[in-house]
Amino acid sequence: MYGQVVSTEKLTPQLVRVVLxxxxxxDFEDPKSADAYVNCFxxxxxxxxxxxxxxxxxxxxPREQRPFPRRITVRxxxxxxxxxTLDIAVHGEVGYAGRWALHAKPGDRLQFKxxxxxxxxxxxxxxYLFVGDESALPAIAACAERVPSGKPVTIVAEVEDADGEIALDSPGELIVHWVHRAGRTDLDNLLADAVTALPRPDGSVSAFVHGEAAATRAVRRVLLSNGIVELERLSCSPYWRRGLDDEGWRAIKGQWVRAVNAETFPATAGDRAEI
Incomplete structure (x- = not known):
């Protein structure tokens, strides 16, 4: 299956929207879930x-001539x-998906499964609690739009600075906390510290924590060690790892996820991160 670029739009310096x-x-079928994705080549x-x-x-x-698969959220x-519509995180000329999105023009084609x-x-x-960086913003935005009307929704989103903020909407009672990393050195804990500072929610929480590997791991620890989220209501997945390119991260991702899954907490032993 493939799509042809209809239009592109630079939403922020780190996020490009591509419409196919x-x-x-x-033969494309309407996704059933909020966080659906296509495996692009x-x-x-x-x-x-x-x-x-x-x-x-x-x-x-030869490997250098084969297509490089990347999961991209269906916005x-x-x-x-x-x-x-695909919203793709970009980091200049680094990364196959981001580089393609930066240079995509009407008529270009993208194949996917x-x-x-x-x-x-x-x-x-x-x-509901949705946490992540630019790489998770498309999924966070899609999830926020799918919550029941009137229920509390909290988003904690990390971006470079104010230019990275986007409009977010929800039928729920939405509160958004933007976390800026420009000028900060404690990047692994930025999101975890922001989540720790939130008022403790009442009742059951459905949580989505995706993005940079160390940051999502730190947030996971906060949520599970404090019993804020029950294991069956937590979706936690590391998309990328700071300091590694796409291929470097793919090489160690399985080992990383196994190490995260080995961490247990008194109230939530048995939780599993997602690869």
Missing amino acids: GGEGLA FLPPDAPYGVPFEPDAVRDL AWDPARREL GPADGYSPDPAADS
Whole structure:
């Protein structure tokens, strides 16, 4: 399956919106969950093929010529227009997905598999907590739009500075805490400290904590060690690791997740992070 770029928009210095359309989306199915994603295939500059391509045909190519898979959140799907919106985190020319998004123009094509479903806010929860950085903002925004009307929703989002803030909306009673990392050195604990400072919520909490690996791990510790979130209502996933490129992180991600899952807390032993 593939989409053709209809338009692009730079939402912030770190976030680019790409809208895909075209006949390649004819079989795309409406995602069921709030945090749905597509597994996109980004072609290297010297790829001797284009989109669409047959996966079997590229499997035996040298590694540097094969497409690089990356999971990208489905920000929105318009079934009437048959258009798919992806908000992609960018870090200059670093990273295959971000670099592609920065240079994408109408008519460019992107091949992918999916969508696959992930987290959705638990409708039975009393309140909702969504935490992450730019890489998680598209999923956080989608989740905030899917909570039951009138219920408390708290978002704690880390961005570079005020230019990285975006408009967020929800049918719930939304409170957003922006955390700016510009000029800070304690980056691993920025989000955890902000979550610790929040008033303790009443009742059950459905939580979504995704983004940088060390930061999500620190937030997870706060939530589980203090019994703020029950294990079955926590979605926690490390998208990337500070100091590593995409391939470096992919090489150690499984080991990292196993180490996180080995951490137990009196009230929540057995919780599992997501790969």
